[in-house]
Amino acid sequence: MSSPSFLSPARAATPMAFVRAIVRGYERYGVDSAGALRAAQIAPRDVAKPGARVTAVQFETLNAHAMQELDDEALGWFTRKLPWGSYGMLCRASLSSPDLGLAIKRWCRHHRLLTDDIALDLQVMGGVATLSITEQRPLDKAFREFCLVSSLRFLHGYACWAIDSRISLRHATFPFAAPSHRDAYALMFAGDVRFDAARASYSFDERYLALPLQRDERALRTMLKRALPLTVLQYRRDRLLGQRVRELMRGPADSEAGSHATAPRAESNTADALASALNVSARTLHRQLKDEGTSLQSIKNEVRRDEAQRQLRRTTKPIKQIALAVGFRNEKSFARAFRDWTGMTPGAFRRPGDPANSRITPA
Incomplete structure (x- = not known):
């Protein structure tokens, strides 16, 4: 050998x-x-x-x-x-x-x-x-x-x-x-x-x-x-790459004793920043994620959605504050994206028992 x-x-x-x-x-x-x-x-x-x-x-x-x-x-x-x-x-x-x-x-x-x-x-x-x-x-x-x-x-x-x-x-x-x-x-x-x-x-x-x-x-x-x-x-593909990108985007989790996970930070979720943390080029990062059948934007949307749902369920923060925390510029764009993800508005998701939610039509 x-x-x-x-x-x-x-x-x-x-x-x-x-x-x-x-x-x-x-x-x-x-x-x-x-x-x-x-x-x-x-x-x-x-x-x-x-x-x-x-x-x-x-x-x-x-x-x-x-x-x-x-x-x-x-x-x-x-x-x-x-x-x-x-x-x-x-x-x-x-x-x-x-x-x-x-x-x-x-x-x-x-x-x-x-x-x-x-x-x-x-x-x-x-x-x-x-x-x-x-x-x-x-x-x-x-x-x-x-x-x-x-x-x-x-x-x-x-x-x-x-x-x-x-x-x-x-x-x-x-x-x-x-x-x-x-x-x-x-x-x-x-x-x-x-x-x-x-x-x-x-x-x-x-x-x-x-x-x-x-x-x-x-x-x-x-x-x-x-x-x-x-x-x-020949071993440029990393079978755990998608998981590792998700973890970097989510950021470190605090202890379980009543504290909340760190919300995704947009400045650290750019292709260049993520690629640097993973010791690959941005081009390689995009290519390998494509080989896995996903993309950086898809993972970013997934992480944003999960964090938004977590905050809506577990906190009393105003929706505008949650929108900014997960990387949206305003509440309107956040609400539009959230409806695309879940078929309901952020407010309806937060109040699942509200009769008014029955008027929500999935997008």
Whole structure:
């Protein structure tokens, strides 16, 4: 299984530090890396340049060549080799799982059969799932960063492929100082990236764990032939995107002890603001929602309707105040929209037992 890359195939943005880690793997086994560098079209003189970068395709080619030539998919990271096909075995062992949560747990458990130098673990708390790595033996400094980054990326890439969805990360942490190529981490782990942490980890919405796996053995065989486009580049759609947009629009909820949820704020519900919060472009946001059969405006109307109904039922606020709170300029436009949504006026909705409501004709 090739190491999952994370960038546009034509963009030279993969840090040369990761190339040097692979070259050191060759040195550990006393094998010449010239052939692998030549296959990846990487000039040996460039390997030592601190700020140099390579493309995702070059990096994938180098990885695949090295893993097979050295017969070690860990590329020298651990105290014993992970023979060619080890990560494919992890994929197969998880593929029959009914959902992603069990697939990840199986991956973590079976990974310990391959090596006990590191241990992967999945924990869920407060609606957030966290995949973390415990270093059970000191990792060689020459390999440590690349090992931790790749171990997280292997599983993330497989998980995205398995459920046929992008898994948006909330944050990622690493137990070392920010490297000079820290900008690459924002591309590898979109979201909040933190250094000098206790361990390597990333966190994501717990609800991804309940999504069913979408792949079979035939699809796995195809994926393992070339992991880059199938584990990373095609997973732009996020199956939880619509839900996450709704939550952002609704805003944080206060405690249940008599307080009310925060009303939607129009200034934070623009496409640009929502896209920024979700770490995607506004264009991508619109496209993915369309793929789900919805739109930003439809979700905005849904959130406005729900909040308006909540306030009409549970508060004594004047209708004009509610109209402004849910993003309308005046009571008239709010009443027109509310009638389109529910078939009745806001006043009639607030007084369901009023005989006058029988005169309301659904729009």
